[in-house]
Amino acid sequence: MGFPPHPPARSSARPDDRAVGGAPIIAVDCNGADMGPTEVAAGALLAAAEGAKVLLFGPADEMGIPPTLRERVEIVNAPVSIAKSADPVSAVRATPEASIVLAARAVAEGRAQALVCAGGTGAALAAGLFNIKRAKGIYRPALAIPLPIPGPSPARSVTLLDVGANAEARREHLVQFAFMGAALASTVLGVERPRVGLLSNGEEAARGGRLIVETGEELAARARSGEALEFVGNVEGGDVVGGVADVIVTDGLTGNIALKLMEGVSQTLLGAIRDAAMASVRARLGGALLRPALRGVRDEIDPEEQGGAYLLGLRSLGVVPHGRFTRRGFAQAILRAQRGACEDLVGRTQITLEHAGALRQAPVSAEAASLPQA
C-alpha cells in the first residue's frame, strides 16, 4: 500500500531543536482504536516503511507484529488502556501505567518528539496537559484539522479549529486559535499569509453574538499590527468550503459539529449517488464508466488520507486520528506528526503568537507587584 508523497519541507523550516542529529521519534498509543491495537501497529509499520521512527505503546502481544518486522518499530509493552473511560481527566491522573500516559511521558522526557493517540481526544488532551504541559503563554490547546476542498486542481484546503478540544471558549482563546491556525497553515501547508475567518451566522461584524463580535474586534486590531495573518472577518457555514479563508476559527463545540457534519453530508451524498447509479440499466452503465472519476473525488475528501487533527498548544506536537481509522489513516497520522515535528510547528506557533502579542501574560508576581514604582 502506498502513500501520496508529502511535499518537501519548505526551505525556511527551522528543524526541531530536540530532533537535531536525526529524525524525530513519534510516540504512538495503540489503545482505543475501533479495530484494536493490531490496526494501529500495522499503521506504524506502514509509516516506518516511509521513514518514520516510531515508539509504540500498547499491549505487545496484541499488536500482531511479525517477528521479522519487530525491528522496524520500538515497542513498549503497555497493556493498560483508559481509552474507553468516561472521565479521561480522572483516568489519566489515576492510571500512571496507562499506555497514553506512558506515551505522553516519553514525549515530556524527550524520548520522543511528538504524540499520536488513537484513543480519543479527551485522553490525549488530559495526558498531554498533565505530562507534556501547556506551551508558555497558551490558554488552552486546540484541535486543528486541515480539510481538503473537493474540486478542480490545484488542490485547496481550509484549516478548521478548534474541532473539539474545548466545548466552550472565551474571546482570548479564539484569538489564540486564530494565530495557532495561521502558524499551522504557513508552516505545514505553505500558505504565505493565511487568510483567517471567524465562523459566524453572517458576514457582518455585528453578527454572531457577543463572543464572536468581541473576538472579531480583537482579531482585527491584532492582525493590523502583524504580518502573521490577514483577518477576513466573519465567514458563514458555506464559506468553509468556499475558499474565502485558509483558516477558520470557532469554538470546539461548533467546530466539532461542523467537522462531523461535513463528513456525514459527504458520505450521505456519495451514498445517494451510488444508489442512484444502481437504479436502472442506463444508470448502472454510467456509474461503471464514471467510477474511476468518482473514486478520485471520494479519495480527495477521505478523512483517512488526512491522518486526523493536530493537537496544538502543548510543548510538543500531538496528532489525534479518528478511532475508526484503518492502518492507512494511522500511518498518515504518524507521518503528519513526523512532519510537524521536523518543521518545528510548535516553535513556529509560539513565535507567531509572541509577535502578535497574543500570548497570555504571566500573572504579576507578589514580589514584582510590591516593587516601588520608578
Place this chain on the structure above:
Amino acid sequence: MGFPPHPPARSSARPDDRAVGGAPIIAVDCNGADMGPTEVAAGALLAAAEGAKVLLFGPADEMGIPPTLRERVEIVNAPVSIAKSADPVSAVRATPEASIVLAARAVAEGRAQALVCAGGTGAALAAGLFNIKRAKGIYRPALAIPLPIPGPSPARSVTLLDVGANAEARREHLVQFAFMGAALASTVLGVERPRVGLLSNGEEAARGGRLIVETGEELAARARSGEALEFVGNVEGGDVVGGVADVIVTDGLTGNIALKLMEGVSQTLLGAIRDAAMASVRARLGGALLRPALRGVRDEIDPEEQGGAYLLGLRSLGVVPHGRFTRRGFAQAILRAQRGACEDLVGRTQITLEHAGALRQAPVSAEAASLPQA
C-alpha cells in the same frame, strides 16, 4: 412549471380558526429578494395557480405582473424597502410604511393568516415581534427548517432549529425549541412521536459544555412526563444526516452555520463530481448516462424545493425563504405557509408546549404577590 403535490393534510389537523370559511391568506413581502420584486411576484403567481391566496406587498410597478394575471393575487403598493438595512430592529421601528411592516400588520390585524418575507430573517423577525407579537409563553421565536436526507426511498427528513433567529440561547430557549420542532414535525411532516436530539460534540450526556448538559437534563425530565416527543439525547454533527432523530435542536449560531455548511458541502461535492465527469471521454460518457439519476439526487436536496424556514413562536406563522431563491422557491415558501396555516401549526405548537409544561410562566403581578397566603 409544476410542483410536487403536497401530501394531503392529516385528518387530525384542526383548521386555523381565523381561516374558517376559506383558505388562509398569505401576506408576502416582495422586497429584498436578490432577483428583485419581479421574481417574488412571479412566485406568488405560481403559488396562486396551486390555489394559494396571496396578498402581495412591494413596489407595484416593479412586480411585472401582466394585466391579464392581476386578478390572481391582491397587490398592496408598498415601495419602501428596509431589506438591506444593517439594523432591522431600528429600521422596523422607524419605517411604518416599509413593505415588511405593512405585511406583518396585515397578519396582525387578521387580513392575512401567515407571513412570507424574502427580505431576510432580521427584518421578518423584528416586524413579526413588533406587529404579530410573540405567542403566549414563548421566550423567543426560532427558525426551523425540515431538511431532506438524500438516499433511498422512503424519503427521510430532519428538522433543524434554530437556524438563525437568535445567535445566543439559554437553556429555557433550547427546551422550547425542542417542543416547537416536535410540533412542526408531527403537524406538518406527520411524524407520530418525533425523536428529538440535542446537537453536541459527543453522544455522552456530559459532553457539550454547561448549556448543552443542563438543556439535556431538563429535556429528558420533561420528555419523560409527556407524549409529545421522545428525547434521544445528544447527537453529533454526522447524525444530522444519519436518521437518528426527526428534530435536532441547537442555538441559532450553530444551526445557521450547520445549515449553510450542509448546503455548501453538497454544492461543492456535486460540482466536483460534475468536473470529474468532464475529465475524460470515458467519464463524459458515464456522466451523460448517469445525468438523470444525478439530477434526482440534486433535486432532492435543492433548498428551493423546500421553500425556506418556518418562523415559529409568533401568534401567526412566518416563512422565510432564501433571498437568492428563484420564483420556484418563493412559490414553495408561500405554499408552505399556506399549509402551515391550514393545519394550525401555531395553535398545535402552543398546545404541545403547554402540555409539556414548557411555556414561560407569567411573572407574578404586584397584586397577586401581595395577596395574603391561604
